[in-house]
Amino acid sequence: MPSLESPKTAAKLPYVASFQNAIRKILSYNWRPGMWAWILHRLSGVGMVVYLTIHVFGLRALYDPVKFDALMSTYRSPLFKIGEFALLAIVTYHSINGFRIVMVDFLGWSPKQKKMFYATLALSAIIILLGGYPIIAPYFIAPFFK
Amino acid sequence: MSDRSAKKSGAFGWFMQRISGIVLLATLIGHFWVQHMPTDYLADEQEYLAIREAYAAKNPEYRKAVEEGLITDPKFGEHIITYEKVTKRLSNPLWKVFDMLFLIFGLYHGFNGMLNIIDDYAKNKGVRLTLVAVCWVLAISLFVIGAQTVLTASPYNPPSFSLTELLP
Ligand code: HEM
Numbered sequence: 001m002p003s004l005e006s007p008k009t010a011a012k013l014p015y016v017a018s019f020q021n022a023i024r025k026i027l028s029y030n031w032r033p034g035m036w037a038w039i040l041h042r043l044s045g046v047g048m049v050v051y052l053t054i055h056v057f058g059l060r061a062l063y064d065p066v067k068f069d070a071l072m073s074t075y076r077s078p079l080f081k082i083g084e085f086a087l088l089a090i091v092t093y094h095s096i097n098g099f100r101i102v103m104v105d106f107l108g109w110s111p112k113q114k115k116m117f118y119a120t121l122a123l124s125a126i127i128i129l130l131g132g133y134p135i136i137a138p139y140f141i142a143p144f145f146k
Numbered sequence: 147m148s149d150r151s152a153k154k155s156g157a158f159g160w161f162m163q164r165i166s167g168i169v170l171l172a173t174l175i176g177h178f179w180v181q182h183m184p185t186d187y188l189a190d191e192q193e194y195l196a197i198r199e200a201y202a203a204k205n206p207e208y209r210k211a212v213e214e215g216l217i218t219d220p221k222f223g224e225h226i227i228t229y230e231k232v233t234k235r236l237s238n239p240l241w242k243v244f245d246m247l248f249l250i251f252g253l254y255h256g257f258n259g260m261l262n263i264i265d266d267y268a269k270n271k272g273v274r275l276t277l278v279a280v281c282w283v284l285a286i287s288l289f290v291i292g293a294q295t296v297l298t299a300s301p302y303n304p305p306s307f308s309l310t311e312l313l314p
């Protein structure tokens with residue numbers, strides 16, 4: 001018969017839900033690339049659902065040229081261009097990482113998940129820079145060369 | 147209500163999340179190409195000014211919006227999304243089909259993903275039911291609104307005269 005003092009049956013310290021404890025708990029995780037890949041995938045997915053919702057509501061303006069062109073004009077400001085660039089980053093990461101997941105699941109791509117995650121990040125960075133240039137250039141780069 | 151019993155194993159949702167993801171990869175690349183790359187689907191500076199001029203001549207409200215600075219000037223080297231170019235592209239039914247596929251798969255994939263996330267975090271039955279209901283209502287409204295936008299988009303055809311011309 002195990003005594004009550006055995007570690008298995010001893011009363012656990014109660015977990016008190018608090019901001020500090022939540023932070024401590026998060027920091028105590030052993031963060032590995034796979035977890036980053038997963039949490040970033042989840043966050044980028046939610047971000048795109050939020051964007052898509054706003055996007056489809058906004059596009060109702062497409063029945064009237066005045067409303068639509070005025071809406072597009074408000075999007076053509078430096079602040080929105082930065083937002084567009086951020087959106088590109090979110091979409092690119094989710095797409096490439098999503099593609100990696102599908103290839104791992106369906107085609108049994110390399111079990112070297114860690115390397116694949118870094119490859120995903122590198123490929124995302126290249127696409128974000130190449131694709132982001134035409135978005136950013138007229139607002140932040142071309143003015144310097146006028 | 148037993149927990150989403152129709153798909154107890156979740157395998158169908160898991161499978162469809164991957165299939166819809168691959169479809170979205172194709173449509174997102176197409177969408178990015180059309181909305182951001184300097185192709186003929188966007189107006190360059192000269193075209194933009196010409197389009198603005200033509201619309202202002204046809205539509206007094208458009209002119210007013212330009213004068214009030216609501217429809218702004220083009221920047222150097224900018225390629226711009228305009229009503230004229232978008233509706234011209236969408237007058238091709240294949241582009242309408244493209245946008246509808248994008249809308250349907252995007253909403254399916256996005257909200258299926260949200261249901262997964264709710265499954266993971268919302269333990270309380272009431273909270274869960276509320277969140278799932280919000281997702282469904284939102285997804286269906288977005289489908290109706292988005293389908294209407296795409297299907298009714300058509301080139302600008304002003305009436306031959308405006309009622310305001312009859313006023314003193
Ligand atoms: C480029 C195309 C895309 C691909 C290849 C892709 C791929 C994937 C895959 C494979 C999953 C499942 C992850 C898993 O089961 O662990 C997933 C989840 C998700 N996706 Fe996408 N996706 C794409 C675009 C989108 C878009 C446009 C949205 C938003 C409208 C979106 C929102 C989500 C959400 C919310 C989840 C759930 C995240 C989770 O359960 O952690 N995705 N995606």
Ligand code: HEM
Pocket residue numbers: 048051052055056059084087091177181227232236245246248249252291292293295296
């Ligand atoms: C800032 C970047 C973006 C711009 C400027 C943009 C612009 C547009 C425009 C002008 C349309 C009108 C229809 C057309 O041109 O064919 C449209 C439609 C659409 N966009 Fe985007 N878009 C962007 C990003 C996205 C992203 C990231 C998604 C996916 C999550 C998306 C999903 C859609 C969908 C589903 C439609 C069809 C809408 C409907 O049925 O009403 N867009 N977009």
